[in-house]
Amino acid sequence: MALDVGCFLLALLCSASCEVITSLDQTCIEEEANRTYNCENLGLREIPDTLSNATEILDFSFNFLPTIQNGTFSRLINLTFLDLTRCQINLIHEDTFESHRQLSTLVLTGNPLIFMAETALNGPKTLKHLFLIQTGISNLQFIPADNLENLESLYLGSNQISSIKFPKDFPTQNLKVLDFQNNAIHYLSREDLNSVESTDLSLNFNGNDIKGIEPGAFSSRVFQSLNFGGTSNLSVIFNGLQNSTTQSLWLGAFEDTSNQDISSAMLKGLCDMSVGSLNLQKNHFSDFTASTFQCLTRLWELDLTATHLKELPSSIEHMNLLKRLVLSGNKFDELCQINATNFSSLTHLYIKGNQKKLHLGAACLEKLKNLQKLDLSHDDIEDPDCCNPQLKGLIHLQSLNLSYNAPLGLQSQAFRECPRLEILDLAFTHLHVDASRSPFQDLHFLRVLNLSHCALDTSNRHLLAGLADLQYLDFSGNRFPGRTIPKTNLLQTVGSVEILILSSCDLLSIEPHAFHSLGNISHIDLSHNSLTHDSINSLSHLKEIYLNLAANNIGIIPAHLLPVLSQQSTINLSQNPLDCTCSNVRFLTWYKENLQKLESLEGTVCANPPALRGVELSAVQLSCGMTVLGIFFLIVFLFLFTILLIFAAQYILRWKYQHI
Ligand SMILES: *[C@@H]1O[C@H](CO)[C@@H](O)[C@H](O)[C@H]1NC(C)=O
Numbered sequence: 153m154a155l156d157v158g159c160f161l162l163a164l165l166c167s168a169s170c171e172v173i174t175s176l177d178q179t180c181i182e183e184e185a186n187r188t189y190n191c192e193n194l195g196l197r198e199i200p201d202t203l204s205n206a207t208e209i210l211d212f213s214f215n216f217l218p219t220i221q222n223g224t225f226s227r228l229i230n231l232t233f234l235d236l237t238r239c240q241i242n243l244i245h246e247d248t249f250e251s252h253r254q255l256s257t258l259v260l261t262g263n264p265l266i267f268m269a270e271t272a273l274n275g276p277k278t279l280k281h282l283f284l285i286q287t288g289i290s291n292l293q294f295i296p297a298d299n300l301e302n303l304e305s306l307y308l309g310s311n312q313i314s315s316i317k318f319p320k321d322f323p324t325q326n327l328k329v330l331d332f333q334n335n336a337i338h339y340l341s342r343e344d345l346n347s348v349e350s351t352d353l354s355l356n357f358n359g360n361d362i363k364g365i366e367p368g369a370f371s372s373r374v375f376q377s378l379n380f381g382g383t384s385n386l387s388v389i390f391n392g393l394q395n396s397t398t399q400s401l402w403l404g405a406f407e408d409t410s411n412q413d414i415s416s417a418m419l420k421g422l423c424d425m426s427v428g429s430l431n432l433q434k435n436h437f438s439d440f441t442a443s444t445f446q447c448l449t450r451l452w453e454l455d456l457t458a459t460h461l462k463e464l465p466s467s468i469e470h471m472n473l474l475k476r477l478v479l480s481g482n483k484f485d486e487l488c489q490i491n492a493t494n495f496s497s498l499t500h501l502y503i504k505g506n507q508k509k510l511h512l513g514a515a516c517l518e519k520l521k522n523l524q525k526l527d528l529s530h531d532d533i534e535d536p537d538c539c540n541p542q543l544k545g546l547i548h549l550q551s552l553n554l555s556y557n558a559p560l561g562l563q564s565q566a567f568r569e570c571p572r573l574e575i576l577d578l579a580f581t582h583l584h585v586d587a588s589r590s591p592f593q594d595l596h597f598l599r600v601l602n603l604s605h606c607a608l609d610t611s612n613r614h615l616l617a618g619l620a621d622l623q624y625l626d627f628s629g630n631r632f633p634g635r636t637i638p639k640t641n642l643l644q645t646v647g648s649v650e651i652l653i654l655s656s657c658d659l660l661s662i663e664p665h666a667f668h669s670l671g672n673i674s675h676i677d678l679s680h681n682s683l684t685h686d687s688i689n690s691l692s693h694l695k696e697i698y699l700n701l702a703a704n705n706i707g708i709i710p711a712h713l714l715p716v717l718s719q720q721s722t723i724n725l726s727q728n729p730l731d732c733t734c735s736n737v738r739f740l741t742w743y744k745e746n747l748q749k750l751e752s753l754e755g756t757v758c759a760n761p762p763a764l765r766g767v768e769l770s771a772v773q774l775s776c777g778m779t780v781l782g783i784f785f786l787i788v789f790l791f792l793f794t795i796l797l798i799f800a801a802q803y804i805l806r807w808k809y810q811h812i
Pocket residue numbers: 185186204
């Protein structure tokens with residue numbers, strides 16, 4: 153008996169676990185009908201039958217396929233992209249991809265490969281991208297060279313490769329990207345480099361710590377980019393790259409490695425090669441003077457992010473080809489310390505995340521007549537009177553980022569010096585605006601203005617005056633007096649706005665005509681406020697817009713407001729305390745009829761009645777009012793009642809006559 157019970161329990165357990173496995177089987181996500189599937193991390197041991205034969209893009213990562221062979225994917229002959237990341241693949245047998253003519257990307261990252269057959273990659277007509285990252289490869293001979301004539305990118309990062317010498321028969325002529333990040337390559341010989349035939353290659357040796365390069369190894373070669381990040385002795389690189397040409401050279405350091413400081417003498421090596429863009433981020437300089445720049449004169453981009461700089465030397469010469477300069481994450485006290493004068497052609501300047509409070513000084517960038525983009529975000533800048541004296545002379549500036557700074561005071565026409573501004577980002581910087589005037593006056597070209605979380609005084613109706621061409625206004629996180637947007641408000645001066653963000657403004661209501669001047673609006677975000685249905689009236693003149701009302705306080709939407717919603721193109725009503733009782737039945741019916749207009753359906757749920765709390769609105773079935781049967785009984789009842797009345801009246805009349 154006890155045995156029987158035991159067996160029964162065991163059987164139950166087995167069937168339960170079997171069920172789990174089969175139910176797992178079913179959950180590949182079909183991201184695009186019959187074409188794109190995601191089967192990531194489902195514990196699968198084979199391709200599920202649910203996948204269409206026409207599948208083209210398949211993410212099969214994090215499953216279990218220790219061996220793959222010609223039958224494994226044979227059904228999916230139209231595959232173009234196959235991701236097999238971390239499937240514990242050890243063996244890839246002959247002709248595994250034989251029938252996959254279209255396959256162009258194969259990801260084998262994170263598989264402990266022991267064997268790949270000579271013909272493992274035969275079949276695809278144009279295999280272009282092959283990922284063999286973290287596969288334990290120590291020798292390039294391991295990769296079957298057959299059929300790789302069209303290979304454009306080969307990713308071999310995080311392996312144990314020590315030599316980049318490709319076998320003779322390996323077709324390298326079409327390679328564009330060759331990535332050897334984090335391997336054990338310490339020496340590069342002329343022969344190694346000669347085994348790679350293609351030109352304009354992007355070659356990545358990041359994290360290898362190259363200790364030697366044979367003289368002339370890179371001579372007269374042309375590269376798209378070269379990355380030697382994390383090399384401890386950069387002299388090796390500067391010497392080794394003699395007579396080479398590269399668009400971009402990345403020599404950044406990492407926090408956890410101790411690099412030798414860069415000296416001006418070392419950088420002399422750059423005179424013997426041709427480089428367009430140089431990145432030295434996170435390195436230290438042993439000396440930083442005008443002679444540091446002696447061999448940098450042909451650069452068009454220089455990135456000195458977090459190189460511990462306090463100032464730039466004043467007598468730098470001949471840097472007039474430089475267009476982009478990145479000085480972020482350094483330790484300047486004042487903007488003048490970058491001695492900008494000599495970078496006369498600069499169009500882009502980034503000084504964000506300065507590690508000290510940055511003082512703007514006066515007219516420090518005055519000579520940068522060509523500057524188009526200036527990023528001064530996260531610099532702890534504080535100034536009671538910004539920004540004309542500070543930005544003096546930047547007449548061609550198009551984009552200015554002053555977000556995430558300390559409080560700034562803005563007088564009227566605060567950006568008069570930069571009349572061609574198109575993008576102005578002041579987000580998360582508290583602004584004190586001289587009341588009654590507009591700091592943005594005369595910015596006729598401004599298209600994008602980010603005033604999110606600026607603690608602005610929104611009662612100033614002239615705040616936004618003068619912005620004739622504004623298209624995008626982010627005003628989120630600013631508060632309105634009385635928590636309401638009144639009929640006359642600061643938006644009236646910006647009639648050209650197309651995208652308006654008023655989320656998280658702590659609003660309780662919006663008066664009916666508040667948005668009347670916004671004739672070109674196509675997108676309004678009112679999410680994360682406390683609005684009720686009353687405010688929907690303010691949108692009645694708007695048509696075909698994107699409307700976000702998510703995370704407000706909307707419970708019931710009366711029938712007379714439904715046309716206002718109907719005339720919009722997309723509506724987000726998620727995270728509202730929506731009422732799913734009969735008092736809201738007109739809205740609930742409308743909702744189901746207009747599902748194509750609504751977004752975030754899964755987050756649009758009932759809050760009331762308690763029994764329906766959390767149920768998606770689209771799934772609610774209500775029966776309100778009278779049913780046909782009810783109406784039938786009512787009619788029968790009324791009919792019988794009438795007959796009864798007639799009989800009663802007759803009886804009373806008869807009784808009366810009898811007693812006359
Ligand atoms: C997907 O495949 C099925 C069965 O082959 C077919 O009925 C359906 O029309 C296909 N859908 C699309 C969008 O191609």
